[in-house]
Amino acid sequence: MRDILEYRRTSLEFRRLASNMLNTNYTEGNLHLIRLKIYIDENELISDIITNKIKDVEYDYRTNFISKDGGWCSLNIPINSSEHIKAIYDYLTDMTKEEKDIRGTARGFYCDSNSWNDIVRNYLEKVFKPLVDFIIDSLSMEMMIMEPEKAETHIHQNIGTNYGTANIAERDINSVNNTNIDGAKEIVSLIAELKKMIEDEKIDQEIKDDVIDDLETVQEQVESKEPKFVKLKKAYQGLKNFIASIPDGIVQATLIVTKLNDLTQKIHSFMGLIK
């Protein structure tokens, strides 16, 4: 069973890569297209979404998807959405077989601007944006199915070794409490992963020391029998600041931000109960 965190992480990572692709600088060629294609193929959630959409669909994009009329290229978008997705995916596959400059292809499509960046972005948006939208919407729909409790205004509370759920209704309040040590364990495990990842990154030592210090403070408080709210809040704020202004040059930036977001979400719930 896939959990919602996996979907959240995938959605965030995919949206970042898709945004980078749509904002490609002309000097970067098809680099971001290749990165996006690799992510689509290697991520199980997304590759399953694509496979389910285009399986048994017979459509060859080479025949009619892109046509040339009066010097400009135009897209003949199939009425059937599965055929459209298949056409874009197959075209993406061909466009990412090798690293190349995409200005030649891009300038075949009419663009209001004469700037190379605009021409390249206009082409990428016209051709690939429907695939990006389809994947984002599909991930969102899966997430909505997995979290029906949001619409019912449920509040989940983690209290270190206690896990409580309060269902808020207009008339009655039902509260269920049971014990669970997974919450604290998950925080500690995430911290261990993050510490290793951040230590491996080549970033300013002072920034690195600050974020490691905040992570250690969180771990210390989570493992403590009497966690201090103020200390936890300070460390939580420090981590949030790090996320908001993540330094340049971090190789695994997306993964680190995703894990930090997971962590801060857990810390936030934890803080709500010790306040």
Place this chain on the structure above:
Amino acid sequence: MGEGGKVSNVTFEIKIEGDSEGYATFECPYCESEFKLQAGEFQNENNAFTELYCPYCGLVNKVNTFYTKGTIEQAKAIAYNYMMDELNKSFGDMARNLNRNKFIKMDWKPLKKVNIKELKDKDTVEETFECPICGNHEKVLYCAGVSKVYCSYCGVDL
């Protein structure tokens, strides 16, 4: 500028009056949907945001790409008026100098400036969301169970 020309950077301030709760409107560069962010949070000096996520499509881009068409028009109008002021000043000086001469006279009409509209956000029917991760707020048009909404600051789904 050509050789010998001077390039100067001039900074202009654009004021946008928020709605009754202090929310200002932004527009996604990808899907062109509008949403609102609380001015105090957006301009928080402790958290200088360089990027924003669209709450509707979830895509990310630099902050300056999220300004509304109205804001961009105002920025252009302010820059245009500044340019007109500078040209009028130069021509005024030139005319004063030439008109002291008894052989050459210069007559000129000052270039007209454009009106600058006040940017003001009205109260609308959006729903306010608070991000559980970063604690910031946003106002979006939302229909429960139909679509997802993302935090404009950290990009997580709300």
